[in-house]
Amino acid sequence: MSEIPILSILIFIPVVGIFFMLLIRNNDDQSSQNLKHTALWITFLNFIISLSLLFSFDLNNPDFQFVEKYAWIESGISYHLGIDGVSILFVILTTMLVPICILASYESIKFSVKEYLISFLALETFMIGVFCSLDLVLFYLFFEGGLIPMFLIIGIWGGERRVYSTFKFFLYTLAGSVFMLLAIIYIFISTGTTDVETLLLYNFTTNEQLILWIAFFTSFMVKIPMWPFHTWLPDAHVEAPTAGSVILAGVLLKMAGYGFIRFSIGFFPDASEFFAPFIFSLSVIAIIVTSLIALVQEDMKKLIAYSSVAHMGFVTLGIFTFTVQGIEGGIIQMISHGIVSAALFLCVGVVYDRLHTREIARYGGLVSKMPFYSFSFMIFILASLGLPGTSGFVGEFLVLLSIFTVNTYFAIFATTGVVLAATYSLWLYRRIIFGALIKDDLSEMFDLTRREIIIFLPLIILTIFIGLYPKPIINIIEPSTEKIVNQIKMKLD
Amino acid sequence: MQSLVYILPEIFLFIVATVLLVTGLFLKNIKLINLIAIFSLLVTVILILNQPFQSAFLNSFVVDEFSLVLKVMILIGSIASLIMFVSSKDDLNINIYEFPILIIFSTIGMMVMVSANDLLAMFIGLELQSLSLYVLAALNRNSLLSSEAGIKYFILGALSSGLLLFGISYIYGFSGNTNFNLIAVNINPESLGLIIGIVFVLAGLAFKVSAVPFHMWTPDVYQGAPTPITGFFALAPKIAAMGLLVRFLFNSFSEIYIDWQQIIFFISIASMMLAAFAAIAQTNLKRLMAYSSIGHIGYSLIGVASFTDEGLRSLLIYLMIYLIMNIAVFAFLLSLKRNDGYFENISDLSGMHKNHPLRTMLIALIMFSLAGIPPLAGFFGKFYIFVAAIESEMLFLAIIGVMASVISAFYYLRIVKIMYFDEPREEFDGSSIKSLNLLYYPSSILIIIFFIYPSPVINISEYAIQSII
Numbered sequence: 001m002s003e004i005p006i007l008s009i010l011i012f013i014p015v016v017g018i019f020f021m022l023l024i025r026n027n028d029d030q031s032s033q034n035l036k037h038t039a040l041w042i043t044f045l046n047f048i049i050s051l052s053l054l055f056s057f058d059l060n061n062p063d064f065q066f067v068e069k070y071a072w073i074e075s076g077i078s079y080h081l082g083i084d085g086v087s088i089l090f091v092i093l094t095t096m097l098v099p100i101c102i103l104a105s106y107e108s109i110k111f112s113v114k115e116y117l118i119s120f121l122a123l124e125t126f127m128i129g130v131f132c133s134l135d136l137v138l139f140y141l142f143f144e145g146g147l148i149p150m151f152l153i154i155g156i157w158g159g160e161r162r163v164y165s166t167f168k169f170f171l172y173t174l175a176g177s178v179f180m181l182l183a184i185i186y187i188f189i190s191t192g193t194t195d196v197e198t199l200l201l202y203n204f205t206t207n208e209q210l211i212l213w214i215a216f217f218t219s220f221m222v223k224i225p226m227w228p229f230h231t232w233l234p235d236a237h238v239e240a241p242t243a244g245s246v247i248l249a250g251v252l253l254k255m256a257g258y259g260f261i262r263f264s265i266g267f268f269p270d271a272s273e274f275f276a277p278f279i280f281s282l283s284v285i286a287i288i289v290t291s292l293i294a295l296v297q298e299d300m301k302k303l304i305a306y307s308s309v310a311h312m313g314f315v316t317l318g319i320f321t322f323t324v325q326g327i328e329g330g331i332i333q334m335i336s337h338g339i340v341s342a343a344l345f346l347c348v349g350v351v352y353d354r355l356h357t358r359e360i361a362r363y364g365g366l367v368s369k370m371p372f373y374s375f376s377f378m379i380f381i382l383a384s385l386g387l388p389g390t391s392g393f394v395g396e397f398l399v400l401l402s403i404f405t406v407n408t409y410f411a412i413f414a415t416t417g418v419v420l421a422a423t424y425s426l427w428l429y430r431r432i433i434f435g436a437l438i439k440d441d442l443s444e445m446f447d448l449t450r451r452e453i454i455i456f457l458p459l460i461i462l463t464i465f466i467g468l469y470p471k472p473i474i475n476i477i478e479p480s481t482e483k484i485v486n487q488i489k490m491k492l493d
Numbered sequence: 494m495q496s497l498v499y500i501l502p503e504i505f506l507f508i509v510a511t512v513l514l515v516t517g518l519f520l521k522n523i524k525l526i527n528l529i530a531i532f533s534l535l536v537t538v539i540l541i542l543n544q545p546f547q548s549a550f551l552n553s554f555v556v557d558e559f560s561l562v563l564k565v566m567i568l569i570g571s572i573a574s575l576i577m578f579v580s581s582k583d584d585l586n587i588n589i590y591e592f593p594i595l596i597i598f599s600t601i602g603m604m605v606m607v608s609a610n611d612l613l614a615m616f617i618g619l620e621l622q623s624l625s626l627y628v629l630a631a632l633n634r635n636s637l638l639s640s641e642a643g644i645k646y647f648i649l650g651a652l653s654s655g656l657l658l659f660g661i662s663y664i665y666g667f668s669g670n671t672n673f674n675l676i677a678v679n680i681n682p683e684s685l686g687l688i689i690g691i692v693f694v695l696a697g698l699a700f701k702v703s704a705v706p707f708h709m710w711t712p713d714v715y716q717g718a719p720t721p722i723t724g725f726f727a728l729a730p731k732i733a734a735m736g737l738l739v740r741f742l743f744n745s746f747s748e749i750y751i752d753w754q755q756i757i758f759f760i761s762i763a764s765m766m767l768a769a770f771a772a773i774a775q776t777n778l779k780r781l782m783a784y785s786s787i788g789h790i791g792y793s794l795i796g797v798a799s800f801t802d803e804g805l806r807s808l809l810i811y812l813m814i815y816l817i818m819n820i821a822v823f824a825f826l827l828s829l830k831r832n833d834g835y836f837e838n839i840s841d842l843s844g845m846h847k848n849h850p851l852r853t854m855l856i857a858l859i860m861f862s863l864a865g866i867p868p869l870a871g872f873f874g875k876f877y878i879f880v881a882a883i884e885s886e887m888l889f890l891a892i893i894g895v896m897a898s899v900i901s902a903f904y905y906l907r908i909v910k911i912m913y914f915d916e917p918r919e920e921f922d923g924s925s926i927k928s929l930n931l932l933y934y935p936s937s938i939l940i941i942i943f944f945i946y947p948s949p950v951i952n953i954s955e956y957a958i959q960s961i962i
Contacts, residue, residue: 118854144866145868155910155913155914156914167910170906
């Protein structure tokens with residue numbers, strides 16, 4: 001293994017960046033422009049470094065790689081980092097989305113630029129940390145720490161009802177997470193360690209598993225979010241600035257899905273098996289109910305937010321089948337959703353920057369004024385509804401395949417979700433892009449600028465690439481997923 | 494005679510205070526007096542660090558690891574409030590040379606408290622501390638609120654001292670001793686009188702740490718007293734009283750811990766919950782901090798209630814982090830000054846991040862830390878407290894604790910909200926707060942970077958508790 005502590009570097013480059021940013025003055029347009037450039041370069045550098053992970057990553061090794069372990073708080077709680085096939089893609093997704101977010105904020109953020117960028121850099125640190133940490137306390141630290149910058153991002157640069165939304169976001173997630181903290185402490189006391197690698201081999205008694213599973217579930221359920229605890233998400237999305245929505249949908253929701261894979265089913269297989277029908281029911285309800293809710297939304301962001309809940313329903317369905325396809329499907333679905341929903345929020349951001357409204361009824365017939373925009377929007381809409389050939393299809397297909405092998409009824413209900421997704425997505429697209437351009441204020445709309453094209457291009461390429469040729473992605477995920485599934489099988493027997 | 498050597502730091506401080514009291518009459522330079530006071534407190538820290546561990550006066554006054562750590566913490570609190578005093582004395586109308594002297598007397602009282610191993614020594618320390626605090630609370634003679642605070646604190650404090658003394662007499666009557674160790678030896682677990690005694694003493698001590706249901710004075714006194722003194726109230730006396738409580742319960746009544754554990758259990762829950770709800774409605778920052786401190790005392794009492802090494806250790810970790818956070822908060826409060834005076838309403842903070850970005854960012858982080866959000870230091874304090882609670886199988890206490898911390902997150906967030914999301918007002922002064930920066934920046938940076946290397950605090954706490962268990 002390489003000697004360079006590459007994960008720590010990834011985590012702490014944004015922190016170093018924050019110090020730089022603190023030194024740059026911020027009193028006129030020129031300096032705030034400098035700040036944005038600096039932040040962009042820092043996060044881009046981080047992205048490049050994270051790509052080097054891909055090259056030195058050993059595809060045949062299902063274990064944790066790039067491991068770093070130092071004594072931290074006391075014996076049993078250490079600073080332990082490492083990634084495997086499950087987490088590496090999330091790290092790269094994070095480092096990719098953050099520069100895009102900063103680029104997307106170039107025009108839309110007008111005041112307190114310095115604080116804004118510092119919040120984003122801090123958020124990046126926490127997000128990468130979540131996916132890299134192999135210690136529960138460290139994980140909790142990063143998992144909860146992300147609340148602080150996100151609270152500020154929604155609260156300061158958000159829309160009209162930003163205060164309500166950000167409080168709701170913060171208190172909901174905090175209330176969910178504190179029970180996970182108690183569970184972590186219980187694990188620490190009863191096993192003497194919070195080291196993930198050790199705990200994956202540890203066998204909890206069935207009673208312990210049930211309680212601990214519920215505690216972890218409370219936290220992840222709120223974060224992912226699952227019906228009926230999803231109500232904070234539409235509010236947070238609607239009020240957050242574009243980049244905030246992007247990061248919220250793109251990465252923050254995935255932290256919970258990752259937590260399900262790594263901790264819930266890894267530590268507590270018996271409890272997971274016991275609760276699997278419960279999860280399936282909640283997921284299927286989420287898929288159908290939130291899709292129906294999405295159909296009647298007047299607000300673009302709200303529509304996409306509800307569709308996120310439905311998509312995350314597929315993720316939980318896949319994960320709790322305990323099959324290789326299911327978990328792989330869940331991961332690919334998360335990656336794809338991370339790209340696609342982020343891109344959709346960016347699409348909303350583009351027209352919002354021009355017209356300052358997200359009301360669907362205010363738009364119509366944009367195709368004649370904004371052809372490039374309509375094209376990219378179409379690709380993401382199609383990916384979102386899971387058209388074959390786009391990234392959305394691969395994940396959904398694998399998930400549905402796996403759920404069919406486990407339980408046909410749930411599979412049938414889940415499949416109706418795909419139809420509903422097509423309905424609300426295409427209808428949204430029709431109302432915004434097609435039709436006659438009759439509204440006066442739309443005549444001023446101009447097509448994508450160069451900056452916006454730069455933002456969308458990598459996302460379009462990735463969406464289609466993963467859709468047409470998912471093999472490289474599956475190659476990365478497969479060994480670790482197989483290992484997880486085997487471990488569960490072994491523990492269950 | 495040998496015994497006198499063991500109380501050298503106390504004697505030294507006493508001499509300094511008396512000399513200052515006399516010379517202060519002629520020496521009109523308050524700044525100089527304050528500087529001497531700070532300097533002598535620093536000297537006391539050195540004296541304490543070099544003291545041999547011994548017990549003096551027939552084992553009624555002990556110098557051990559526990560008292561050493563707590564005394565240093567108390568002295569840090571006293572020094573911090575003297576620095577706050579010097580930066581604000583002219584504007585707050587408390588330009589009185591007795592201020593540093595009273596602080597020193599009170600500090601001596603607290604040092605006696607944490608070393609006390611005897612009911613009488615405990616009472617002497619407590620009274621010396623309290624009497625100075627009564628005067629300090631009422632120091633601003635022209636302010637109605639300050640006088641009210643002083644009177645209120647005095648009357649309720651006298652009542653609590655009465656309760657305490659009543660309890661002491663019971664304990665003495667039913668055990669025949671006043672020394673903590675001798676009480677422990679001669680304890681009769683069946684004796685009901687002893688329990689009554691413990692209840693009364695605990696009532697008196699709960700008043701001093703401002704735990705519910707003996708907290709009524711706290712918001713009024715916090716609000717009424719001049720801010721440097723409020724800071725002192727929040728920093729030092731709580732730590733001293735908590736140390737005293739621990740020694741009293743652990744040294745003499747460890748055998749019947751089942752009996753007092755439930756009392757602590759109750760006041761801990763009551764403090765956490767009441768503070769979490771009551772603080773939501775506050776509009777005055779100092780009142781809010783009063784409720785916040787009630788809540789924090791509730792958390793640290795979990796450490797006492799668990800009655801384990803882990804619990805004691807978590808208590809000390811919590812108190813240390815609490816001390817640092819409060820230094821930052823009160824230094825911040827004192828920096829809220831415009832030429833026409835000080836501001837202490839929450840709404841005055843409105844939009845201040847526009848004019849004071851760095852200061853606001855740090856205080857926002859302190860607020861998150863008070864709410865116990867990782868990765869800030871406040872989280873680690875709570876983490877260890879909950880470890881202790883779960884380890885001694887008090888899951889209920891832990892669940893109430895986390896729920897209270899979610900509720901209390903709301904009012905801390907409200908401060909952040911007002912500072913960041915609301916419309917900005919006029920700028921605050923920047924010039925007069927140079928000495929406050931000395932407190933503000935180091936303490937807030939300590940809070941932020943605590944997670945990188947938390948071991949020193951943990952090691953110090955482990956060092957401190959070895960003499961109690």
